[in-house]
Structure formats: structure tokens, C-alpha cells
Amino acid sequence: MSDVAAIATAEAEPDWQRLHPATLALAVVKLGPRSLQFLPAVAALGFTGNWIWIVPAVGAFLLISLAAAWFQWLRFRFLVGDDEVIIESGVFSRQHRTIPFDRIQDVSIEQGLVARALGIAKVGFETGAGGKENDASLDAIALDSAQALRTTIRAHRSGEAVAAPVTADASGTAPAIEDRLLFTMEPRRLLVAGLFNFSLAALAVVGAGMQFFDGLLPFDFNVFNPMDWVDIAEDYGLDQWLLAHRWIAGVGALLSLLLIGFLSGVATMVFANWDFRLTREPRALRRTRGLTTRTDVAVPVKRVQAAILVTGWFRQRFGWHELRLQSLASDGGKERDHQVVPFAKLGEIDPVLAEVAIKRPDAGQPWQRSHRIVALGPVIGALCATVGGGVALLLGNAVGWLALVAAPLIALIAFWAARYHRWADLGGQVAILRGWWKPKMTLLPHASVQSLDLKSDFILRPLGLATLVFGVPGGSSLATHEIPAIPLAAAHDLRTRILAARARS
Numbered sequence: 001m002s003d004v005a006a007i008a009t010a011e012a013e014p015d016w017q018r019l020h021p022a023t024l025a026l027a028v029v030k031l032g033p034r035s036l037q038f039l040p041a042v043a044a045l046g047f048t049g050n051w052i053w054i055v056p057a058v059g060a061f062l063l064i065s066l067a068a069a070w071f072q073w074l075r076f077r078f079l080v081g082d083d084e085v086i087i088e089s090g091v092f093s094r095q096h097r098t099i100p101f102d103r104i105q106d107v108s109i110e111q112g113l114v115a116r117a118l119g120i121a122k123v124g125f126e127t128g129a130g131g132k133e134n135d136a137s138l139d140a141i142a143l144d145s146a147q148a149l150r151t152t153i154r155a156h157r158s159g160e161a162v163a164a165p166v167t168a169d170a171s172g173t174a175p176a177i178e179d180r181l182l183f184t185m186e187p188r189r190l191l192v193a194g195l196f197n198f199s200l201a202a203l204a205v206v207g208a209g210m211q212f213f214d215g216l217l218p219f220d221f222n223v224f225n226p227m228d229w230v231d232i233a234e235d236y237g238l239d240q241w242l243l244a245h246r247w248i249a250g251v252g253a254l255l256s257l258l259l260i261g262f263l264s265g266v267a268t269m270v271f272a273n274w275d276f277r278l279t280r281e282p283r284a285l286r287r288t289r290g291l292t293t294r295t296d297v298a299v300p301v302k303r304v305q306a307a308i309l310v311t312g313w314f315r316q317r318f319g320w321h322e323l324r325l326q327s328l329a330s331d332g333g334k335e336r337d338h339q340v341v342p343f344a345k346l347g348e349i350d351p352v353l354a355e356v357a358i359k360r361p362d363a364g365q366p367w368q369r370s371h372r373i374v375a376l377g378p379v380i381g382a383l384c385a386t387v388g389g390g391v392a393l394l395l396g397n398a399v400g401w402l403a404l405v406a407a408p409l410i411a412l413i414a415f416w417a418a419r420y421h422r423w424a425d426l427g428g429q430v431a432i433l434r435g436w437w438k439p440k441m442t443l444l445p446h447a448s449v450q451s452l453d454l455k456s457d458f459i460l461r462p463l464g465l466a467t468l469v470f471g472v473p474g475g476s477s478l479a480t481h482e483i484p485a486i487p488l489a490a491a492h493d494l495r496t497r498i499l500a501a502r503a504r505s
Contacts, residue, residue, distance in 0.1 A: 015079065016077045016078070016079050017077065017078055017079065017080070017141075018073070018074075018076065018077050018078075019073055019076055019078075019138065019139060019140050019141060020118075020120045020140045020141050020142055021073075022115075022118040022119075022120050022140055023069075023073050023120075023139060023140040024066070024069055024070060024073060025114070025118060026114060026115065026118075026120075026139070026140055027065070027066065027069035027073075071091050072089075072091060075088075075089065075090060075091050075094075076088070076089045077089075078138060080149060080152065083100060083101045083102070083156060084098055084099060084100045084101060085098075085099045085101075085104075085125065085136075085149075086098050086099075087099070087136055087138075097136060099125055099127065099136055101153050101156045103127045104125050104126070104127060104153055105126050105127060105300055105303065105328075106124075106125075106126040106284070106297065106298045106299075106300065107123060107124070107125060107126075107149065107150040107153050107154070107298070108123070108124040108126065108295065108296060108297045108298070109121050109122070109123055109124075109143075109146050109147070109150065109295075109296035110122045110124065110293065110294065110295045110296065111143070111290075111293065111294040111295075112292065112293045112294075113292040113293065115140065116294060119142060119143050120140045120141060120142055120143060121140070121141065121142075121143045121146040122137060122138065122139050122140060123137060123138040123141060123146045123149060123150070124136075124137040125137065154281070154283075179279045179280060179281050179286075180279065180280040181277065181278070181279055181280075182278045182279065182280050182285070182351060182352050182355065183276075183277075183278040183340075183341055183344065183348060183352060184276060184277050184278070185273055185275075185276035185342065185343070189343060190266075190269050190270050190273060190274065190276075191266060191270075192343070193269045193273075193320075193342060193343035194262070194265045194266030194267070194268065194269035194270060195262055195265065195266065196265070196312070196314070196315050196318075196320060196343070197265035197266075197268060197269050198261045198262060198264075198265045199261060199264045199265045199268065269342070269343075270291060271290070271291045271292060272289065272290065272291075272342075273289045273290075273342050274289065274290060274291035275288070275289065275290075275291075276288070276289040276342065277289070278340055278341065278352065280355055281298070283300060283301065283302075284298040284299055284300045284301055285298070285299045285301065285325075285340060285352070285355060285356075286298045286299075287299065287338070287339075287340055297338070299325055299327050299338045299340065300327070300328075301355065301356055303327045303328040303474075304325050304326070304327050304356045304358075305326045305327060305328065305444075305445075305448040305472050305473060305474045306325070306326040306358075306442055306443060306444045306445070306448055306472060306474075306481070307323065307324070307325055307326070307353055307356065307358045307442075307443040308323070308324040308325075308326060308337060308440060308441070308442050308443070309321050309322070309323055309349070309360070309440070309441040309443070310322040310323075310324065310438070310439075310440050311438070311439055312437070312438050312439075313436065313437050313438070313439075316439060319345050319346065320343055320344070320345065321341075321343075321344065321345070321346060321349060322339065322341060322342055322343060322344075323339075323340055323341035323344070323349050323352060323353070324337040324338060324339050324340065325337065325338045325340050325356065326338075326472070326474050327474055328473055328474045340352060346360070353443075357445070358429065358443050358445060359426070359429070359443075360441075360443065361424055361426060361431050365424055365426070365431075366424065367422040367423065367424050367433065368422065368423055368424060368486070368490070369419065369421060369422050370418070370421035370422070370423070370483065370484050370485040370486055371463065371465050371485040371486070372415060372418040372419075373459065373460070373463065373465065373485050374418050374421050374484050374485050375411075375414035375415050375417065375418040376459065377414075378410055378411065378413070378414030379410075379411050379414055379415075381410060382406075382407040382408070382410040382411040382414070383407070385403045385406060385407040385410065386403065386404060386407040388400070388403050389401065389402070389403025389404040389407065390404070416436065417435070417436055417437075419436075420433065420434060420435055420436040420439065421433075421434055421484060421485075422434075423483045423486070425494055425497070428445060428446055428447075428501070429443055429444055429445040429446060430443075430444045430446070430470070430483075430494070430498070431443055431444075432444065432481070432482075432483060442481060444470060444472065444481065446497075446498045446501040446502060447501075447502065448472050448473075449470050449471065449472060449498055449502065450471045450472060450473055451470075451471030452468065452469070452470060452471065452495045452498060452499065453468070453469040453471065454466045454467070454468060454469075454488075454491055454492070454495065455467045455468075455469055456488070460485060464487060464488050464489075465485045465486060465487060465488060466485075466486065466487075466488045466491045467482055467483065467484045467485060467486075467491075468482060468483045468486065468491045468494060468495060469481070469482045470482065
């Protein structure tokens with residue numbers, strides 16, 4: 001009888017799993033940034049003359065940190081059941097959490113550079129309950145286990161989604177639903193996108209590095225200092241080749257800025273979008289990308305609320321655009337919109353939009369414009385700049401001329417930009433177009449609108465205008481989802497049609 005009880009107990013014992021032992025190696029890597037917090041204590045020991053205690057102090061810090069990481073790893077375990085994931089964690093205070101497969105909206109897989117070398121990955125479970133504290137993650141499990149876990153959850157949810165019977169082929173077996181590749185970026189496309197992604201963000205890093213290593217270099221040279229380029233021209237006799245050798249200074253400085261800007265853009269694009277792949281799965285669009293940090297994120301099709309097309313004044317001349325999807329699911333907590341197509345022609349973007357049942361306006365689509373009162377804010381700013389410049393000149397400061405020259409330009413640009421506040425009702429969705437330097441087109445289906453507010457103030461009301469604000473779940477970092485300064489009658493009419501369409505659906 002005791003043998004039967006032992007067998008029953010063994011069968012009832014759940015198969016708990018632990019994180020990969022390489023988690024401890026990741027903990028060692030993370031000690032680098034954390035050790036910076038220990039530098040003040042080391043500096044204090046050095047200033048007080050207790051140099052002999054620095055090495056033991058650092059050793060104790062490393063030992064305690066590794067011991068804490070080991071205890072955390074030892075006390076963390078998880079269980080993958082038939083329809084749920086159970087996670088237990090905590091050293092002193094234990095936490096038990098159960099996540100049903102039905103609640104998991106997405107399973108993301110992320111690999112950093114060290115994790116890729118070790119063959120492990122971080123698995124994130126997004127529950128859609130709102131807030132990062134409601135999500136969970138497994139910091140480091142084997143990559144094949146992570147992919148198997150994602151497949152298990154995906155199969156469970158796909159099984160629920162199949163309502164109609166699947167037609168069998170001639171062999172009597174049901175055809176499997178295969179994933180379809182929608183978009184990919186080859187190295188040549190990444191290079192072109194990086195050139196259009198010109199950025200001077202690296203200038204701060206270069207400048208700081210030059211200041212830091214200035215005393216270590218055997219020569220004194222600054223790529224941003226025109227006089228250093230003049231000295232080089234004089235040393236090599238180049239000043240004799242030009243009428244004014246100071247041209248060398250301007251050309252050298254300009255080339256330095258352009259080189260750093262283009263290299264920064266290319267590096268950013270390559271590191272972020274290397275081996276970019278967008279795949280259509282039965283329930284979601286799956287995006288994988290990254291050189292050093294490889295991310296694998298799914299965008300559930302039914303949770304997409306809007307599409308946002310972004311381009312630039314110069315990029316638009318060559319037909320290049322970027323597509324982002326606003327979704328109820330976040331994008332790893334780093335951005336609130338999913339970048340599903342970083343750099344492509346409109347012909348390549350249209351099939352992706354078709355997968356989420358959103359369509360771009362036709363080329364002949366008539367657009368309606370907002371009233372030019374939208375330029376009032378910048379115009380008031382220009383007037384304030386004019387007053388400030390005049391006061392500065394009265395006080396004898398010649399800088400006031402700069403404000404007097406800039407103010408009319410600000411006002412003219414504001415009036416010009418007001419022409420690009422446009423909108424159109426496409427029947428089942430609303431298109432909102434804003435911006436001329438960096439145009440953004442928001443495609444908002446009527447079904448995604450949760451609320452519609454009409455706003456008017458003491459400026460718009462006498463003109464018979466109102467601002468229509470769309471309440472859309474999920475939020476967006478690129479579009480405000482409002483149509484400013486349109487006729488009140490048009491706003492009421494559009495609001496009535498959208499609410500009526502939602503009532504029918």
C-alpha cells in the first residue's frame with residue numbers, strides 16, 4: 001500500500017523548472033553597471049589612505065552580489081501546465097503567480113549579445129491587464145525551450161480561434177496553416193535607410209570623447225575646430241592651391257559633420273533592424289530584428305487600433321515611408337507603437353495594411369483642411385519674439401536683431417504648416433494628415449474609436465469651429481488623434497456617422 005501511495009505522490013508532483021544556469025553568468029555581466037554605485041566607497045577609502053582595504057572591499061562586494069544572484073536563481077522556479085504558467089519567486093518573501101494561457105496576449109523572446117552567445121533568451125508574457133507590473137517574464141531559459149513555450153501557448157490560443165472546420169486535402173489530412181513572410185530588410189536596404197536616417201546625436205559622444213582623451217593624444221586636433229583644418233592646410237601647402245585657404249576649414253568641418261551624421265544613422269539602423277523579418281501568423285504579425293539584441297515580438301491583429309504612416313520631407317521625394325501600428329499591446333515597454341515596416345515603398349506597405357484591414361486613401365482622395373487659426377500659437381510666439389528683440393535693442397544688445405529676423409520666419413512657417421492639417425472620412429475609417437517637414441498620416445478605423453469629444457474655446461467658438469478629439473485605447477506617441485479647427489457642422493456630422501457605425505457593429 002505504501003508503494004502505491006509513493007507512486008501516486010510522484011505522479012502528482014508537478015514538474016517544476018528553473019532558469020538556465022547561465023543566468024548566473026548574466027548576473028556577472030550586470031555587475032559592471034552596478035559596480036559604479038560602489039565607486040564612491042572605493043574613492044572614500046583612497047582619500048582616507050586606506051588603500052589596503054580597497055581590494056577586500058571590492059572582493060566582498062562581488063561575493064555578496066554573486067551570492068544574492070545565486071539565492072534568487074535558487075528560489076525562482078516555474079511550471080508550464082496544460083493551460084497555464086505558474087511562477088514562484090522571492091528569497092525572503094515568496095510570490096506565487098498563475099498566468100492562464102487565455103490571458104496571455106503575447107509571448108516575446110529577447111536575446112542580448114551575451115545571451116545569444118550562451119544560447120539563452122528572455123521570455124516575456126504580456127497579459128494586456130494594463131501596466132508593466134501585470135506582466136511577467138522568465139529572464140533566462142534555453143532558446144529552444146523559449147520557442148517551444150511560445151509554440152505551446154500559440155497552439156492553445158489558435159485552437160480556440162478555429163471555429164469552422166478545416167477542409168481536408170486529397171490525402172485526407174487537414175492542411176497546416178503556414179506563416180507568411182510579409183516584409184524583410186536586406187543589408188542594402190539597411191544601408192539606404194541609414195543614409196536617410198541622418199542624425200547628429202553622435203556629436204555629443206564624439207565631443208565628450210575628444211575632451212576626455214585630449215590630454216592623452218600626442219597632438220592637439222579637433223575635427224570641429226576650423227582653425228585646426230587651417231593649420232593642416234598650411235602644413236601641406238594646400239593654401240597655395242586655393243584663392244582663400246580658409247575654405248579648407250569650412251569644407252573640413254562640414255565633411256566631418258556629414259560623415260558623423262551618416263555613420264550614426266547607418267549604425268543606428270543596422271543595430272536596431274538587422275535581419276528584420278515581419279511574418280503573418282494565424283493570429284498576429286510577428287516581428288524579429290536586432291544585431292546585438294535580438295527581439296521577437298508579436299502584434300495581435302485583433303488588437304490593432306490604428307496605423308500611422310511616417311516619412312520625411314526629403315524621404316517622401318524618393319517614396320520611402322515607415323509604418324507603425326498602434327495596438328493595445330505595448331512594444332516591450334520601449335515604445336507605445338509597433339514599428340512593423342521601418343523603411344519601404346508604399347507598394348510594400350499596402351499588403352501589411354491589408355492584413356489588419358486598414359487601407360490607405362487613394363491618390364485622388366479629396367482632403368478637407370483645418371482652419372488656419374491653428375497657426376495662432378506660433379504667431380503669438382513670433383510676436384513675443386519681436387517684442388523681446390525690440391526691448392533688447394533698446395537696452396543696447398545687438399542680439400535683438402536675431403529675434404527680429406527670426407520672428408517673421410516663424411510666422412510664415414506656421415502659416416505654411418497650417419496648410420498640411422488635413423483630414424478625410426473614408427467611410428469605414430478616418431485619415432488624419434499633419435506636418436510638412438515630417439508628415440504623419442493616421443489611419444483610424446471607426447471601430448477603434450471609443451469616444452468622440454467636441455472641444456471649442458473662446459477663439460474657435462466665434463468662428464464656428466471646433467476640435468474633434470478621438471478617444472482610442474492604446475495611446476500613441478506619434479499622433480494626437482484629433483482634427484483641429486474644423487467647421488462645427490462638419491464635426492457634428494462626422495461624429496454622428498462614426499457613432500452610428502459603431503452602433504451597427
